[in-house]
Amino acid sequence: MAHTLHVLTSASPVPCSRSPPLKHRPFTVFSSTHLRRSIPPLTRRSLSLNASLAVESPSISGSGEAEPLKPLLEVKDLTAVVAESKEELLHGVNLTIYEGEVHAVMGKNGSGKSTFSKVLVGHPDYEVTGGSVIFKGQNLLDMEPDERSHTGLFMSFQSPVAIPGVSNSDFLLMAYNARQAKLGLPELDPIKFYSYIQPKLAALNMDPLFLNRNVNEGFSGGERKRNEILQLSVLEADLAVLDEIDSGLDVDALQDVAKAVNSLLTPKRSILMITHYRRLLDYITPTYIHIMEDGRIVKTGDVSIAQLLEEGGYKALSSTS
Numbered sequence: 380m381a382h383t384l385h386v387l388t389s390a391s392p393v394p395c396s397r398s399p400p401l402k403h404r405p406f407t408v409f410s411s412t413h414l415r416r417s418i419p420p421l422t423r424r425s426l427s428l429n430a431s432l433a434v435e436s437p438s439i440s441g442s443g444e445a446e447p448l449k450p451l452l453e454v455k456d457l458t459a460v461v462a463e464s465k466e467e468l469l470h471g472v473n474l475t476i477y478e479g480e481v482h483a484v485m486g487k488n489g490s491g492k493s494t495f496s497k498v499l500v501g502h503p504d505y506e507v508t509g510g511s512v513i514f515k516g517q518n519l520l521d522m523e524p525d526e527r528s529h530t531g532l533f534m535s536f537q538s539p540v541a542i543p544g545v546s547n548s549d550f551l552l553m554a555y556n557a558r559q560a561k562l563g564l565p566e567l568d569p570i571k572f573y574s575y576i577q578p579k580l581a582a583l584n585m586d587p588l589f590l591n592r593n594v595n596e597g598f599s600g601g602e603r604k605r606n607e608i609l610q611l612s613v614l615e616a617d618l619a620v621l622d623e624i625d626s627g628l629d630v631d632a633l634q635d636v637a638k639a640v641n642s643l644l645t646p647k648r649s650i651l652m653i654t655h656y657r658r659l660l661d662y663i664t665p666t667y668i669h670i671m672e673d674g675r676i677v678k679t680g681d682v683s684i685a686q687l688l689e690e691g692g693y694k695a696l697s698s699t700s
């Protein structure tokens with residue numbers, strides 16, 4: 380049962396199959412590293428945090444000097460194939476996310492966005508064939524999916540699955556306690572957990588009765604998405620990968636979800652969100668937007684990219700490169 384529970388929180392016990400890395404492919408178009416170098420650290424910090432957050436930035440040391448930003452996720456030349464057919468879907472992805480940053484990945488249907496995010500969490504449908512992924516200074520590709528989750532990586536899937544027979548409250552409690560146990564931190568009993576989760580439900584405008592229902596069973600599309608964010612707020616991950624968290628949400632639900640996501644951002648926590656629409660970016664301000672095309676990131680820029688996209692589609696972007 381606990382194993383099933385891990386699946387939704389990207390903590391699947393299913394081993395991630397991996398082949399030895401191939402020779403790295405040379406690849407650079409316009410990396411976020413280039414862009415990052417041109418923006419002073421404190422500007423980037425303020426860009427990445429939602430304005431409504433009253434969090435004191437730890438990037439200022441006692442002497443008033445800015446501490447160097449730490450990379451949270453470093454993806455280099457990542458290639459991956461479908462495990463069964465060996466068809467290559469990721470052709471050399473490069474992306475670096477620093478602590479406190481919000482990154483959005485956009486791209487046409489079928490460009491590889493979901494594949495990239497699933498490869499990050501160790502989905503068994505894919506095999507990594509080359510490149511490297513360092514998360515919090517550790518080799519992510521050496522970790523099983525559940526270790527990735529316990530290390531602080533969370534994924535909200537595009538189509539969250541239902542788990543018949545498992546109540547939401549049991550699921551969340553077990554996921555929370557599994558992570559606490561792995562980190563050597565105290566676990567909560569159901570009563571204390573109920574107090575812990577109350578404000579999180581309130582932040583998402585979720586009826587506490589959702590806790591009694593089976594995980595995602597009979598939930599509407601929007602309720603499933605809210606439930607995903609509830610899982611994220613329970614697990615307080617360092618990096619949340621949100622795959623089309625805006626799909627199926629009405630305007631009010633989008634605002635609730637965005638507010639809850641923003642409230643989880645700290646100068647240490649980051650978000651990688653996949654979206655097709657600028658609307659989400661109006662609520663969760665990205666530090667960088669990346670455009671994915673045919674399994675690669677081909678362009679990186681600021682939020683103005685989303686505006687260009689909205690006005691002229693992907694054609695407009697190719698003419699600016």
Ligand SMILES: Nc1ncnc2c1ncn2[C@@H]1O[C@H](COP(=O)(O)OP(=O)(O)OP(=O)(O)O)[C@@H](O)[C@H]1O
Nearest residue numbers: 461468486487488489490491492493494495504537
């Ligand atoms: N397990 C799989 N087996 C076979 N093909 C796959 C598999 N997973 C993804 N693909 C293919 O890889 C390509 C990229 O798919 P992916 O879901 O990553 O695209 P996407 O950019 O997320 O698209 P969308 O915006 O429509 O969600 C598609 O052509 C898809 O059919």
